[in-house]
Amino acid sequence: MTHDAPILIVGAGQAGATAAAALRSYGHAGRIVMIGNERPLPYERPPLSKAVLSDAAMDERIGIHPVGFHAERSIELWLGTEVTAIDASRSVAQCSDGRSLAFRRCLLATGGKARRLPGLPEGTPRVHVVRTLADAQALREAMAQHAAVTVLGAGFLGLEIASTACALGLAVTVLESADRVLPRAVPPSFSAWLGQRVRDSGIDLRLGVRCASVDAHADGIAIALADGGRLDAALLVVAIGLVPEVALARASGLELHPANGGIRIDAQGRTSAPHIFAAGDCTSQFQPLLGEEIRLESWQSANEQARIAAAAMLGVAAEGAATPWFWTDQFGCNVQMLGMPAAGIAYHLRGQQASGDPAPKFLQIGLDAEGRLRHAIAVNAGGDLRQLRALIDQGVPCDAARLCDASTPLRQGVRDTLAAASTPSLT
Ligand SMILES: Cc1cc2nc3c(=O)[nH]c(=O)nc-3n(C[C@H](O)[C@H](O)[C@H](O)COP(=O)(O)OP(=O)(O)OC[C@H]3O[C@@H](n4cnc5c(N)ncnc54)[C@H](O)[C@@H]3O)c2cc1C
Known part of the structure; x- marks a missing residue:
């Protein structure tokens, strides 16, 4: 491997495309090669179960980046090409078309397959x-x-x-x-x-x-x-779940999680081989909110892990991962979630959760036994959910009645909660 060998990204999906863009935005001027076994330019998967199923015009509108983005940034795309093997000790990848590539660092962003x-x-x-x-x-x-x-x-x-x-x-x-x-x-x-x-x-x-x-x-x-x-x-x-795509990782001897099967990564996205990183649906990572290692299949997690791994590959400091956030659109509702569900969370309702409501809007606010916000679900109330982020990030004790009082703006309830948490108790 020469010193100017490229950074290799295996998988041209959400995490791969985000990592490639992040490498350039962090100032990496060297060669980047992204190899993907699908033919289209990297695209967003969330619309596939939504608008794409009903509107063929969407097929052209789901690109993660505009056409020309990769060329403008000198990101080499080898599409329709499978990486068939990685020799972790020699830092060489083999491709389905017979090409091989020596790399300096490699990011596995191989996603998963439908179960x-x-x-x-x-x-x-x-x-x-x-x-x-x-x-x-x-x-x-x-x-x-x-x-x-x-x-x-x-x-x-x-x-x-x-x-x-x-x-x-x-x-x-x-x-x-x-x-x-x-x-x-x-x-x-x-x-x-x-x-x-x-x-x-x-x-x-x-x-x-x-x-x-x-x-x-x-x-x-x-x-x-x-x-x-x-x-x-x-x-x-x-639609019964996803099997992480870890064949390359397994064959090259990287550590996999024994139960969930994902490629084990640390907080910077490093696998058990220090020059090989991984991001996205194929990974297993410690989740601080849960205190355990999980596979998190979500658009935000793929982007966050990719951004952080890109920084770590370059030795650049990057902000830690944002609190997990997820959305789904279905049955006339935009549902967003912040944090993670876990045992022992009690949910409190803000708004009306009536069945048959043509335009429902409510929050379910999940507090743990110490009253800390751990998980929140917003139906058609994404703006409200954003207000809760400070509470979950700071882990302050919350008063459910204060947050659920619909006669007080949520912003005020959050402000009062943060103020109460920063005021020393006299008792
Ligand atoms: C239909 C659908 C709807 C979704 N909706 C939502 C949603 O509403 N909200 C949300 O938060 N998340 C949603 N997600 C999840 C989100 O899209 C995924 O978490 C995200 O795409 C994961 O990104 P990734 O890069 O890890 O994997 P992917 O985007 O799957 O990319 C992996 C790529 O690597 C390629 N690859 C694998 N092995 C190789 C190899 N050996 N050589 C070359 N290429 C390889 C794969 O073919 C694929 O193109 C949805 C997912 C799907 C499928």
């Missing part, structure tokens, strides 16, 4: 997943040809797809093995409210339903349920 049902291989007719633009285009075409769709999984992705399909006029069935929607991400009270909203949209939402096997035949899909029932579907979308 598939056992026995239903890729390419099974009428069975879809949504991870790539090509996946979304295929589902869009299929939904234009059929009047009904069944979605397996009532997580964020499954519900977003169900919401879009419903808005397109398809008859939608959603099957979820847990007894509530978004079982891992929100408290039961929120699941109940959202589940009702899903049903009010006309969707056949079936909870506690486990799929035993799926048989795809020429005329449709036969879904055998674990309770012995059977369901026929014209189209099936499998």
Whole structure:
């Protein structure tokens, strides 16, 4: 490896594209090569389950950066090219087209693959997943040809797809093995409210339903349920999670988390090999709010990890990661979340969380046993959520009644809370 060997970025998705841009903005003037196995320029995935499914014009509007961005910054893009192996000790990558590249530093930003049902291989007719633009285009075409769709999984992705399909006029069935929607991400009270909203949209939402096997035949899909029932579907979308793409990391001997399978990284994005970094959905990282290591699959986390890893690759100081934030758009609601759900959080309501409200607007404010804000969920109230950021960042004790008093502006409640926390107690 020569001293002027490039920084290699494997994966031209959210984290890869953000890292490449960050390297230049931090002043790196040397060669950057970003290798991605998809053909399009780096694009945003969040619209794939939303606007892209209903509007083909969106395909051209989801670029992470404008056309020409990479050329202007001399970021070399090798698209449609897979990195097939990395020799960590020699710092050399091998590509599917026979090229090899010696690098100085490498960022693995390989994302993940949609989890598939056992026995239903890729390419099974009428069975879809949504991870790539090509996946979304295929589902869009299929939904234009059929009047009904069944979605397996009532997580964020499954519900977003169900919401879009419903808005397109398809008859939608959603099957979820847990007894509530978004079982891992929100408290039961929120699941109940959202589940009702899903049903009010006309969707056949079936909870506690486990799929035993799926048989795809020429005329449709036969879904055998674990309770012995059977369901026929014209189209099936499998939205049951993500498998981190860690094949390169594993083969090159990098440490993976034994339970969640992600590439273990430190707070700067460094893997177990000091010159190899990782960012995005493929990683496993300690999350201070939870006190444990997790895989966080989110747009913000991919961007934050990429920015921080880019700085660390150059030895530049960078601000630490922002508090986790996530959004989803579905069933006429923009839902945003700040912080992390965890056991022992009590949720308090600000606003009205009534079912059937055509324009709901409320906050669920999650406080831990010491009254510290740990997780907040905002429905059509993103501005309010932003006000709460200082409370979560500073870990101050909060008074639920003060924050939930709708007769006082939230800004005032936050200000009073911060003031109370900085005033020494006389007792
Ligand atoms: C449909 C959908 C909707 C979403 N909606 C939201 C949302 O509303 N809110 C939110 O916060 N998050 C959302 N997300 C999550 C967010 O988009 C991801 O967390 C983010 O894209 C992760 O970025 P990444 O760079 O880690 O992975 P990706 O963006 O998946 O990029 C990884 C890239 O690496 C490529 N690659 C893998 N291995 C190799 C290799 N060996 N050689 C070359 N290239 C390789 C992959 O093909 C891919 O192009 C959504 C995701 C999806 C799929």
